[in-house]
Amino acid sequence: MANRKKIGWYLLFTVPLLIIFTIIVVIPFVIGIYYAFFDWDGIGANPMVFTGLENFRILLEDERFLSSTWLTVLFTVLSVVSVNIAGLAFALLVTSKLKMANLARTMLFMPYLIGGLILGYIWQFVFLDVFTLIGEVTGLESVFFNWLNNEQFALFALVFVFTWQMAGYVMIVYIAGIQGIPGELIEAAKIDGAGSWQRFLRITVPLLMPAFTISLFLTLSYGFKIYDVNLSLTGGGPANATELFAMNIYNEIFGYGNYGYGQAKAIVFFIIIAAITLTQVYLTKKREVEM
Amino acid sequence: MGAIRNWSKEILLFLMALLFLSPIYIIFVNSFKTRQELYENTLALPEQFGLQFYSAAMEQMDFFNAFINSMYVTIVSVAFIVVLSSMTAWMLARSGNWISNVIFMTMIATMLIPFQTIMMPLMQLVTGITQDTGIPLYNTLSGLIFMNIGFHAALSVFLYHGFIKSIPLSLEEAATIDGASKFGVFWRIIFPMLTPITATVAILNVILIWNDFLLPSLTLIDKDLRTIPLSVFYFFGEFTIEWNLAMAGLTLTIIPVVIFYMLAQKYIIKGIGEGAVK
Numbered sequence: 001m002a003n004r005k006k007i008g009w010y011l012l013f014t015v016p017l018l019i020i021f022t023i024i025v026v027i028p029f030v031i032g033i034y035y036a037f038f039d040w041d042g043i044g045a046n047p048m049v050f051t052g053l054e055n056f057r058i059l060l061e062d063e064r065f066l067s068s069t070w071l072t073v074l075f076t077v078l079s080v081v082s083v084n085i086a087g088l089a090f091a092l093l094v095t096s097k098l099k100m101a102n103l104a105r106t107m108l109f110m111p112y113l114i115g116g117l118i119l120g121y122i123w124q125f126v127f128l129d130v131f132t133l134i135g136e137v138t139g140l141e142s143v144f145f146n147w148l149n150n151e152q153f154a155l156f157a158l159v160f161v162f163t164w165q166m167a168g169y170v171m172i173v174y175i176a177g178i179q180g181i182p183g184e185l186i187e188a189a190k191i192d193g194a195g196s197w198q199r200f201l202r203i204t205v206p207l208l209m210p211a212f213t214i215s216l217f218l219t220l221s222y223g224f225k226i227y228d229v230n231l232s233l234t235g236g237g238p239a240n241a242t243e244l245f246a247m248n249i250y251n252e253i254f255g256y257g258n259y260g261y262g263q264a265k266a267i268v269f270f271i272i273i274a275a276i277t278l279t280q281v282y283l284t285k286k287r288e289v290e291m
Numbered sequence: 292m293g294a295i296r297n298w299s300k301e302i303l304l305f306l307m308a309l310l311f312l313s314p315i316y317i318i319f320v321n322s323f324k325t326r327q328e329l330y331e332n333t334l335a336l337p338e339q340f341g342l343q344f345y346s347a348a349m350e351q352m353d354f355f356n357a358f359i360n361s362m363y364v365t366i367v368s369v370a371f372i373v374v375l376s377s378m379t380a381w382m383l384a385r386s387g388n389w390i391s392n393v394i395f396m397t398m399i400a401t402m403l404i405p406f407q408t409i410m411m412p413l414m415q416l417v418t419g420i421t422q423d424t425g426i427p428l429y430n431t432l433s434g435l436i437f438m439n440i441g442f443h444a445a446l447s448v449f450l451y452h453g454f455i456k457s458i459p460l461s462l463e464e465a466a467t468i469d470g471a472s473k474f475g476v477f478w479r480i481i482f483p484m485l486t487p488i489t490a491t492v493a494i495l496n497v498i499l500i501w502n503d504f505l506l507p508s509l510t511l512i513d514k515d516l517r518t519i520p521l522s523v524f525y526f527f528g529e530f531t532i533e534w535n536l537a538m539a540g541l542t543l544t545i546i547p548v549v550i551f552y553m554l555a556q557k558y559i560i561k562g563i564g565e566g567a568v569k
Binding site for chain 1: 304
């Protein structure tokens with residue numbers, strides 16, 4: 001009797017959420033795998049033709065997809081580096097004893113709260129108008145021009161805006177890490193005659209390894225999955241030069257109506273993300289130092 | 292000497308933060324300028340602070356309607372997420388049997404699935420349910436709320452689970468002996484103790500849901516259901532860009548975020564930190 005009552009409570013507490021979760025996440029994931037083996041245009045009346053691994057074979061010859069993969073990798077690598085350098089630098093600045101530190105922290109975090117779609121539109125204007133203006137005034141027109149019209153620089157523009165969005169976010173992670181380093185440790189090193197650069201490299205960096213793990217994980221997965229900023233800032237252009245992975249999948253499915261093939265891409269997308277993030281967490285976890 | 296150096300550092304740090312936010316300043320000042328003023332000097336202050344572009348942008352974006360939709364979807368989704376995921380996490384954390392562990396591990400594993408991997412099958416399923424059973428999941432705000440709960444369940448259960456594990460069991464046992472039901476124990480004893488993590492869960496979800504674009508864009512078709520990101524998107528898509536109008540529109544969308552940030556700054560930074568670290 002008591003046991004039955006216990007099970008009743010258990011079900012009452014967990015089942016509502018688990019049902020919703022199953023309908024929204026688990027079932028679509030499973031049927032998503034199934035769709036990936038078919039040729040289908042998404043119209044219910046039209047036949048779904050089973051093609052086995054054909055979708056995955058075509059994928060390896062799809063130049064647009066391959067170039068989009070390469071662009072995404074390039075974008076992610078550049079972004080991970082720039083977001084983490086900026087975020088760590090900000091964190092070091094705002095954990096100094098300056099009076100402005102708190103205000104600066106508040107301001108630096110601000111962009112993260114504004115959604116990616118809106119950030120993209122804001123920067124579209126900055127590149128279009130302000131960059132050209134600065135170029136004209138300073139004469140540095142080779143640096144300050146509308147990056148969005150240039151196939152190479154449009155990708156850099158994406159990295160730039162993504163960094164602007166995410167730097168304040170990883171800054172918060174690094175601040176927590178820096179505040180966790182005992183002050184005595186830094187003092188002791190100072191007394192032993194270590195310079196500030198040496199203290200940074202030999203003490204701060206190794207003890208920040210857990211913060212690196214988290215920040216790298218966050219920037220890697222956010223970077224690889226970027227969509228909103230991509231859509232509003234460049235829309236994939238000019239000439240598909242910035243059509244990243246997530247956008248390529250969206251266009252394949254909803255733009256060209258290749259539901260089966262697009263879904264095969266989406267499954268590959270999942271596998272790549274899972275592989276990269278799990279490997280990264282494994283590798284950096286190994287390097288963390290015990291305190 | 293030292294004082295001067297410190298002062299210059301203070302000013303430098305402030306200027307750097309200001310420069311960092313300069314794009315927002317640019318959008319703000321240009322939202323008041325006429326087209327001619329805008330092209331003369333983008334960085335200067337406007338000659339007058341007229342609101343004519345704001346009223347035009349508000350009308351074209353149907354801003355109030357979008358704002359109400361966004362508020363409704365965000366508040367109701369977050370309320371459901373907090374209630375359902377705290378209850379689930381408590382049972383999963385405290386029952387300690389293998390089923391709970393399997394459920395919990397499955398939920399964590401799904402956090403690696405990108406939205407793009409399930410968006411198409413999800414839309415197939417949701418439109419199918421709407422057509423076959425008449426349950427209005429597709430093209431309704433309630434349907435969007437339902438999907439938000441599903442998508443944010445894993446992260447929220449994960450955060451609650453970690454926090455609950457750190458509460459000593461003896462506190463709960465004392466209350467259970469008094470003969471209170473599980474429901475009573477949870478809502479009167481446990482849930483109040485979860486307040487810090489509830490704040491974190493709520494803030495993370497508010498930010499994610501408020502700014503979400505892709506899911507609402509797939510599921511909301513009717514014009515009067517649009518949330519703020521959707522109305523901005525269509526605003527930029529429908530008209531050839533009139534920048535002064537566009538900038539008034541962008542400023543409008545930023546204002547609620549700034550107000551939210553000013554009201555809950557401390558909790559937001561703390562919440563983001565905790566959400567990321569765990």
